[in-house]
Amino acid sequence: MKIEIPYPLRPYTGNQSAVNVEAGTVAEAVSGLTSRYPDFQKHLYTPDGKLRSFVNLYLNDEDVRYLPEREGTAVGEQDTLSIIPSIAGGD
Amino acid sequence: MLRLSVQIYDMLRQHGEETYPHECCGVLLGHFLEEHGRAVNAVEDAVRAGNTRADSAHNRYQIAPQELVKIQRMGRERGLEIVGFYHSHPDHPAQWSPTDFAEAHWIGCSYVITAVEQGAARQTNSFRLAGTREEDKAFEDQAIEVTGQLDPGYEPEPMGDEAARAARK
Numbered sequence A: 001m002k003i004e005i006p007y008p009l010r011p012y013t014g015n016q017s018a019v020n021v022e023a024g025t026v027a028e029a030v031s032g033l034t035s036r037y038p039d040f041q042k043h044l045y046t047p048d049g050k051l052r053s054f055v056n057l058y059l060n061d062e063d064v065r066y067l068p069e070r071e072g073t074a075v076g077e078q079d080t081l082s083i084i085p086s087i088a089g090g091d
Numbered sequence B: 001m002l003r004l005s006v007q008i009y010d011m012l013r014q015h016g017e018e019t020y021p022h023e024c025c026g027v028l029l030g031h032f033l034e035e036h037g038r039a040v041n042a043v044e045d046a047v048r049a050g051n052t053r054a055d056s057a058h059n060r061y062q063i064a065p066q067e068l069v070k071i072q073r074m075g076r077e078r079g080l081e082i083v084g085f086y087h088s089h090p091d092h093p094a095q096w097s098p099t100d101f102a103e104a105h106w107i108g109c110s111y112v113i114t115a116v117e118q119g120a121a122r123q124t125n126s127f128r129l130a131g132t133r134e135e136d137k138a139f140e141d142q143a144i145e146v147t148g149q150l151d152p153g154y155e156p157e158p159m160g161d162e163a164a165r166a167a168r169k
Helices: A007-013 A026-036 A038-044 B006-019 B065-077 B098-102 B161-168
Strands: A002-004 A018-020 A055-059 A080-085 A087-089 B002-005 B025-035 B038-049 B061-063 B081-090 B110-117 B120-130 B138-142 B144-147
Touching: A002 A026, A007 A038, A007 A080, A007 B081, A026 A038, A026 A055, A026 A080, A055 B065, A080 B065, A087 B098, B002 B006, B006 B025, B006 B038, B006 B081, B006 B110, B006 B120, B006 B144, B025 B061, B025 B065, B038 B065, B038 B081, B061 B065, B065 B081, B120 B144
Parallel strands: A002 A080, B002 B038, B002 B144, B081 B110
Antiparallel strands: A002 A018, A055 A080, A087 B061, B025 B038, B025 B081, B110 B120, B120 B138
């Protein structure tokens, strides 16, 4: 499957905008990404292993947090996982 | 430097007027360039986004991640990247706030803020989120270059003093 990498995180994937990984679940896909690019890990997860609060994982158009099996959701070759930092603010 | 056409510049300012007294927000698509050793965020298109902070839309904004995913996909199909974001500050200066900084995570991107006073767009400033990670990120003043002006006398004013100085360099 394909993992789309936003610009701010590309320095940790050799400036690639998308990375293809072989995976059966979302968790395996992320694990495949971070094992290939170890520096990526700390930008996704807190030191205690939780996904950073401002990082969103979208499987195609679905927020992984709200899928019944979350990161255990099965994926196929045609799926795309997007890593999207949040955008918000105000005065 | 942030480079955008006068049409896009006017559109994002107009968006702030339309949503007043609420904050507007949107996404800037384009290319990351480097010219003479200086980072240039060259905007090719701007996409209006919905403000999901209905609970406090007068002083907060948030773009739904799902909308961001779609905008990013739409941009990539056209060979464009997300190079920045814009929002308005109703009756508040065009300066980044502690909330803006805390919620800024797109390093390298431009954060454009337009002050809207009593429904009229005033100052527009841009800030580039510099750094390499959350722990060392910082907002830097970013000059704005407005291209394609039909009126030679058109000036994208008022602009922040810092940005204006940088633009003249």
